[in-house]
Amino acid sequence: MKQIHLFLFFLLSVHFANSQNYKSAFRTDICSCIEEESLKRNLTPNAYKKCYTEILPKYANQIDAAIVEEDLNKKYYLGQVARKDLVLAFQYELIYSCDIYFEYLNRTRTSEILIARERAKESDLESKNQMVAMSPNAYAYFHRAQLHFDLGNLKEAEADIHKSFDVNPNASNIQSTRHELLLLAGVYEEQKQYTKAIALYDKIYMGDYDSQVATLRALVDKKAGGSMSSIPKAATDVVSSKSNASERRRSTSKNSRSKRAERKPAIKNEKPQTKQKRDSASLKKLFKLGN
Known part of the structure; x- marks a missing residue:
């Protein structure tokens, strides 16, 4: 039993180390991109967005590999959350590691x-x-x-x-x-x-x-x-806690809808596709990076 615990601890340590390594490399690449942009023109807020969009595809596989989830739908969702977290967190993390970015903001x-x-x-x-x-x-x-x-x-x-x-x-x-x-x-x-x-x-x-x-x-x-x-x-972004929180919100929302359905009579001429369209629009808005 002790050996199993040690093995699991080793796997988690490797997983964490790999996650930090790709973030460190990602941060370095974005800083280099911003430096190149500064040589071409005066920096603007769009320079960060441009560099993030340009560098992200190089690390997409590593981002997804860092997410341990068997359910493909959940893994996709967590991957989108991780990408959103990166673009937000790096806005202030880069201040410490990228001098030209710090100097621009300051x-x-x-x-x-x-x-x-x-x-x-x-x-x-x-x-x-x-x-x-x-x-x-x-x-x-x-x-x-x-x-x-x-x-x-x-x-x-x-x-x-x-x-x-x-x-x-x-x-x-x-x-x-x-x-x-x-x-x-x-x-x-x-x-x-x-x-x-x-x-x-x-x-x-x-x-x-x-x-x-x-x-x-x-x-x-x-x-x-x-x-x-x-x-x-x-x-910091904690993907697992976000996942659990999302699950709780979905569960609570589902229970609330069930209770309301029990209390309220069905509305005549209701269009079932209206809610689906609204949900799809919300998801597209959530995962539109850089906004």
Whole structure:
């Protein structure tokens, strides 16, 4: 029995090593592709999508080989999920391993802040002050904080964000204060308080598909000297857990439909193909990579 366990452990170790090897090589190839694109023209967000689409076919067999599933339909589905996970995860993983990609994203972010700062007007503060005086609520404080940030008044921006939290009855709800927390993280980043900014991004992070926050976190973490190993575990793709979650959702959905069918009479003139068309459209939308 012990020998069987050791053998299974060995197989899982080999499987994991192969998975990591192809991802490492895949990451290197995408970085090389981005470097080539940068020599031809100024980089744009489409450069990453182009390189991903170009490099993916070379690794398709390895991606599918890393999925242990006998059912062909499930294996196909998990393969599509794995591809989707790769295009999302590599957006921030590449920041650590591809310098030119990091420099492009960091330069773009800095440029956006400088352009906003150039457009911001000190004279607009008067109207924001009046707004706060008339209605000292979370909305007013946040908008004045945004203007202070754009003007480069970082201490004033931080103070207004904290005031918006103080008067917000939903301050403990992270989703309802997402914009305020993102702005505060930006303030900390500008002040080079990277640890505080990273802690906020971890707090805001909503899951695998929240690539905006994952990318911002990686940029700050890279500037603070972090490495890919510091990426939160929640940001990695776990195909098996996604599969189990999908199965539970399908099972729950099926049971709910059965119960509703028992309670409700059949609708006359119902078209059975309508739902099939809707489901097919949803699947096509889900697996359309790069969107």
